[in-house]
Amino acid sequence: MAVAAWWVMVASGGRGGRGGDGSSGDDGTNGAIGGEMTMMIKGIAVLVFIGYLFLWVITPTYVYKQKWLVKIRAHTTSTYFGPQGTTMLLYTFPVLFIAVVGCVYLHFKKKANQNRDEGEKGATNENLSMWRRPMIIKGLGIVSKIELAFFFMFIALLVWSFVTYLHVGFAKITPQSAAKKGEQVWQSKLDSAALRLGLVGNLCLAFLFFPVARGSSILSLFGLTSEASVKYHIWLGHIVMTLFSAHGFCYILYWIVTNQTSEMLKWAKTDISNVAGELSLVAGLILWATTFPKIRRKMFEVFFYTHHLYILFVVFFVFHVGISYASIMLPGFYLFLIDRFLRFLQSKGNIRLISTRVLPCETLELNFSKSQVLNYTPTSIMFINVPSISKAQWHPFTISSSSNLEPGSLSVMIKGEGSWSKKLYQMLSSPNPVDRLDVCIEGPYGPVSTNFLRHDMLVMVSGGSGITPFISIFRELVYTTETLKRKAPKILLISAFKDSTDLTMLELLLPASGVPIELSKLDVQIEAYVTREKQPMTTEKNTVSSIWLKPNPSDAPITPILGQNGWLWLGAIISCSFVLFLLSMGLLTQFYIYPIDKNTNKVFPLGSRAVLNMLLMCASIMLTCCIGFWWNKKKNAMDSKQIQNMEGATPISSPNSAFYNADRELESVPQQSLHLSTNVHFGERPDLKRMLFEQKESSVGVLVCGPKKMRHEVANICSSGLASNLHFESISFSW
Template identity: 65%
Template sequence: MMPTNTYRKRWLPRFRAKTNNSTYFGAKGANLLMYTFPVLLVATLGCVYLHIAKKVNDSNKESCNAKKQHKVIIWKRPVLIKGPLGIVSGTELAFFLMFIALLIWSYTTSIYNNFATITPKLAAKDGEKVWEEKLESAALRLGVVGNICLAFLFFPVARGSCLLPLLGLTSENSIKYHIWLGHMAMILFTSHGICYIIYWAVTDQISRVLEWNKNDISNVAGEISLLFGLFLWIATIPRIRRKFFELFFYTHHFYILFIVFFIFHVGISYAFIMLPGFYLFLVDRYLRFLQSRQQVRLVSARVLPCEVVELNFSKGHGLTYNSTSVMFINVPSISKLQWHPFTITSNSNLERDKLSVVIKSEGSWTRKLYQLISTSSTIDHLVVSVEGPYGPALTNYLRHESLVMVSGGSGITPFISIIRELVYMKTTFKCKTPKVVLICAFKNSSSLSMLDLILPISGNPSGISDMELQIEAYITRDKEFKEDGPIQPKTIWFKPNLSNAPIHAILGPNSWLWLGAIISSSFIIFLILIGIITRYYIFPIDHNSNQIFSFPLNAFLNMLVICVSIVSVASATFLWNKKHNAKEINQIQNLEGSTPTVSPNSMVYNADRELESLPYQSLIHVTNVHYGVRPNLRRMLFEHKGSSVGVLASGPKIMRQEVASICSSALAKNLHFESISFSW
C-alpha cells in the first residue's frame, strides 16, 4: 500500500497524528508501530509455536504417527531445472514472480502518482525542466523500491531464526533467496545512485555529491554505503567467489558498514522499515558469537583412505538436532576467521554423548585440516570452536513409502544422518520405516570407505540389520577395486583438556522459548531506553520538529541502544544456561576414562574383527558395487512404483539437476523431489 494515494494521503497522516506527537518516540513512532513491531511479534509467537510443535513431533515419533501430505505436493515439484535461479520449485517460482510483481507495481504506481504532480509551471518555478524533475523522482523511487529488497535480505541468513522454520525452510536451503534479494537490491541501489549523479550533473548541482545534511538525507553517507555494497557485490561473482573464497568471505563483512551508512543516509525513522529482518539477524549473530568463543571437546578423528576425516565431538545429552543438520567449524591453527559448514552425520538420540561431522579434503581449508590430522604423528590436542547445529525444525521421513537417496562424492553425508535417524526410529519405537535405496557415485575405489560411516561407533548399530536398506555404489573411474594407499582407517584420539567443553545448545533444551524471550524483552528494553532518551534529551532540543537535532546523532543513539539491548539480554540468557550446563560438563569429564587405543576398522577392506559383527555383515549383504559405470538414474527412479517415493539428491550441481529433471516429468507423479545443497 505504500506507493498508493490511499496510504500516503489517508492512512499515513492518521498514523502520524497519533504517534508523531509523542514525546517518547517522535517521528519514528509510526514506522515502529507499522513495520517493526508486527514482525517481531510474529517472531516471538513463532518461537512459542515451534516449542510446542517440537514437543508434538517428539510424541508423534514415539507413536510413529506420520501425516500423509500429498495434496499440495505438486507445488513442491521442480519447474525450473537449469538457469541462473538454479533448481526452483513451483512454490518458489510463484513467490519469486509475486515479489517481482510487487517491485514493479510499487515503482510504477509511485512514479505514476508523482509524475502527475510534475507540471511545466512547477518545474520552471524550481528552475528545472520537466524531464529533469521526473529524473529526480524516478531516482528517488528506485531507492525506495530497493529498500523493499533490503527489508527481506537478512531473513534467510539468520540461521537460528524462528521465521524460516515456520515456513518449513532452513537457512542452508534459503541462501539462494538471500542471493536473489541481494542482486535485486544492489541493481536498484546502484541505479538509484547513478540516476542521482546524472541528475546533479545536468542541473549543475554536482557539488551535492559531497553534501552531508545533518537534518535531512545525507548524500555522502549514501555514497559510502553504496561503495561498500559494490565491493561486497563484486566479490560474490561466482568466478571470484570460487577462486578467491577468502576475498569473498572477508568483503562480506562490509555489510556492517553498508547498513550503518545506509541508516545515516535515510535516517533512523525510515530505517525502521527494514529493521525487523536485521534485528532478528543481530540477535542470531550475537548468540553465534557467544557460542563461538568457547572451545569444544574434540574426542577423536577418524581418517579414511579417501582423504576424508570424521571429527567426533563430545556433546551434552540435552543437545538435540534433526537429520541433515549442519554445524559451522573454526580451527584457529588453520584460520582464526574462517568458518565452514559441514553436515552432521551422527544422530542425537542414537548417540547421546557424541556428535560427528565428516569433512572431505576438497578446498584449501579442508586440505590443510586433513594434512594437519593425517600427517602429524604427535598431535594430541586440536583447538576447535563451533556454531550450531542448525537444521530443519521438523522432519517426517515416515510419510513416504520408500526413500531414494542419490549422492555424489561427499554428498552422501546428509543421507548418513537420515539412515541413522531411521535406525533409531526402528529400534526404539518399532516404527515401520520406509524402504531406503541409497545410490552413491564415487570417483575412486578408496571412496567406498565412506560407507563405513553409516554405522555409528557408539549407540546401537545392530538396528541396521532390521531396516529394508539397499545400497548401490558406483565407482566411475576404476574398472575394478584398486588399493591406492593405506587401506585401513586411522583413528586419532585426543587428550581431554579441562578448558574444553562438550557441545551444548546455546540456549539449552528449551531454546525456542529462550529465543522468544530474548527477542521480546530486548525490544521492550529498547523501547524503554529510547523513549527515555527521546523524552529527556532529544525532545527538549527538537520538540518533534525534526529540524534541529542531528539526524546522524539520532541514528547513532538508536543503533547504540538496539545493540545494548540485544547484548545485555542475550548475554544474561547465555550465562544462565551456561551455569546450568556446567554441572553436566563436570559429570561428562568425570566419566571420561582412559583414551581408547583400538581404532575402528573398515568393512570395505575386510577387517576380520569387524566382519564378524552382524551390523557389518548386514551392510555388506545389501551393498552392490558397480565399477566403471555411472548410475542410470532415470531407470532406477522409475522402477519405484509406490504412491509416495521421496527422492533426495545431494552432491554436484549437474547430478542434482538430472534428478530434478527426472522427478519433474509427467511420468513421475509419485516422485517427490528434495535437493540438499550446502554450496552457494
C-alpha cells in the same frame, strides 16, 4: 517488565528429559496442550504476516500516504519517539511479534514431538506435491513451483510499487512546477524516478537479512532452514544492489544535467545525506562484486572478508535516510543482530573433541562430546573453526550422526577438498598426529522436523562427500527400527565415487561410538559406483583408523546455546531487548533530544539521532543476549558434569575397509549385513533414470546431494511427470 519476567520464568523451568521413545518426559498434558495450541499460534502469526505484506502493497498508494498515514501519525506521534514511533509501530513491531509468537509455536511443537509425524497421505498431499515438484530455472537453480510462484509474486510487488510510486510522483510534476525549480519536465521526472528506485530498493532491503539469521524462529515457523534460504538472500541481494545502483546512477545523472554536482558532497544535518548514501553504495558494490560464483568459489576468503562490508553498508544507509525511515528495514536486521551476537557468544568456548576416524580418501569424521539435552534433526549443519589453522575461517559441515541413536556424541564428516580441510587432514593423519585440537563451533542448525517417514521408500542419490547428509538420515532410521520398533521406509542409496578409496565413506554409515545396533529390521540396498577405475585396486594404504584425542578438562561438550527451552529464551531475548531499547530511547528523546528541538532554533541532527539509536539498540541486544547465554551456560555446566570422561576409552576401529576389501573377515554383524546389501560397480555411472523409474512403491522420496549436474539430472527426472510416485525432497547445502 512483568511480561519479560514471565518469559524468563517459563524459559528457565520445565527441564523434562526425553523418554526412550523420543517423546517428552512429561505426563502427556503438555503434548495435548502443544498439539492444540500450535495451529492456533501459527494461525495468529500467519495472519499478522499477511497484514504486514498488505501494508507493503498499500504503502506506495496516494490514499495511504496522504490520508491513512496522516491519521495514524496524529494518534501515535509523541515526544518520546516522534515520527519514528509510527514507523516502528507499522513496520517493526509486527515482524518482531511474529518472531516471538514463532518462538512459542516452535517450543510447543518441540514438546509435542511432532518431528516423528509420518504426514498425511491423500488427495490434499498429492495436490500439494505437484506444487513441490522441482523446476530448473537458469539463474535460480532448482526451485519448486511454490518457490517460483512466490518469486513472481514478489517481483509483481516490486513492479506494482515502482509503477504506483511513479504514478503518484509524476502526477505532481507539471511544466509550472518544473519551471519553479529551474528544470525541464523530463529532468524533474528523472529526479522522481531516481527517488522511487530507492524506495523500491528499500522494500527488498527489508527482507534481505531474514534468510541469513541461522537460528531464526521466522524461518523455522514457515518450515525453512538457513542453508536452504541462502538462495533467497542471494536473489534479494542481486535485486537490492541493482535497484540501489540504478538509484545512485540516476541521481548522479540528474545532478550533472541540472548543474548540481555539488550535491554529491552534501551531508545535510536535518535532511537526506548524499555523501552517506554514496559511501553505503560503494560498500555495497564492492561486496556485490565478490558474490558472483566465479569469484566466490575461486577466492572464497576475498568473498568472506569483503562480505563484512555489510556493516558499513547498513550504518551509512541509516545515516543516509535517517533512523526514522530506516526503521522500515529494521526488523530483519534486528533479528539478524540477535542471531549474530548469540553465535559470537557460542563460538568463544572450546569444544571437547573425543576422536576422529581417518579415511584413506582424505576424509575425516570428527566425533565431539555433546550434552544429551541437545537434540537436532537429520541433515542439520554445524560451523567449525580450528584456530590453529585459521582464527577467522568458519566452514559449514553437515552433521553425520543422529542425536537419538548417539545421545552423547555428535559427528561431522570433512572431505579434504580445500586448503583448510587438507591442512586439518594432515594434522590428524600424519605419523605423529596431534593429541588434542582446539575447536570452536556454531550451531547446530537444521529443520525443526523431518517427514521422511511419510514415504514408503527413500532413494538417496549422492556424489562423493554428498553422502554426508544421508549418513545422518540412515542412522536416524536405524534408531527408528531398533529403538522405537517402528517400520521405516525402504532405503536405496545410490552413491557415485571417483576412486575406490572413496568407498570407505560407506563405513561411516555405522557410528564409531559402539552403539549396539542391528540392521535386520531395516530394508536397505546400497549401489556404489566407482567411475574412474575399471577394477578394484587392493593396497595396504586403504585402511580406516581411529584416533582418540586427549581434550583439556576445560573443553566443554556441545550444548544448546540457550538451553533445552531455547525457543522460549530466544523469544524472551527478542521481546526484552526491544522493550529495553524503546524505554531507553524514549527517555533519551523525552529528556535530551526533545528539549533541544523545543528550546533552541536548531534541530537535533539526524546523524546524531541515528548514532544514539544504533548504540542503544546494540547495547540492549548485547545485554539481554549475555544474560540469556550466561544463565543457560551455568545450567549447561551442571549437565556437563554428568557426561562421562571418555579419555582412555577403547575405540571400535576398522583396520581395513569392509567395502574396499570384500575378502576380509568382517568385524561385526551390522557391518556384515551392510556389506551384503552393497553392490559395487566399477568403471560406470549410475543410470539414475532407469533406477528411479524402477521403484514401484506408492510414495518414493527422492533426495540428492552432490555435484550440480547430478542434482539437476535427478530434479529433471522427478519433474518429468512420467512417475507420479516420485517426490523430490529438497535439501540444500550450497553455501
